[in-house]
Amino acid sequence: MFYIAVLLVHILVCVFLIIVVLLQSGKAADLAGAFGGMGSQTAFGPRGSATLLSKATTISAVVFMITSLSLSILATKRAGLGTTVLETKPVSAPVKSAPVPAPGSSVPAGTPIPLPGPTQPSPAPAQPQPAPRK
Numbered sequence: 775m776f777y778i779a780v781l782l783v784h785i786l787v788c789v790f791l792i793i794v795v796l797l798q799s800g801k802a803a804d805l806a807g808a809f810g811g812m813g814s815q816t817a818f819g820p821r822g823s824a825t826l827l828s829k830a831t832t833i834s835a836v837v838f839m840i841t842s843l844s845l846s847i848l849a850t851k852r853a854g855l856g857t858t859v860l861e862t863k864p865v866s867a868p869v870k871s872a873p874v875p876a877p878g879s880s881v882p883a884g885t886p887i888p889l890p891g892p893t894q895p896s897p898a899p900a901q902p903q904p905a906p907r908k
Contacts, residue, residue, distance in 0.1 A: 777848045784841035791834045798827050 777845075777852065780841055780844050780848065784838070784845060787834050787838045787841060791831070791838055794827055794831050794834060798831065
């Protein structure tokens, strides 16, 4: 329901933004602009006061960006694209494989290769007893 409401607001803002932009006049729409004069020495031409149309354009552009981001986030959540393969695939036990024989060693086909097992610590070597002194 929230997605539909945001979508309707987005469509209305799009139509409003198109109309407001088309109604505005260009920067060089006065008589001086027709003959190449800009009327001021600024880099981007004369800057007039902000009109109602320019304020409406700014506000509708901000609302358009917010609704665009909201729609993309909501669409991603609805589609379930936020999951990864690791989250959907069940975890299985790791498979033990036999070690690969070293190159150059010849092992006949079908011969099982023994796996190294846990090694047991060897007992410490006995210390020789010093000879008794006389």
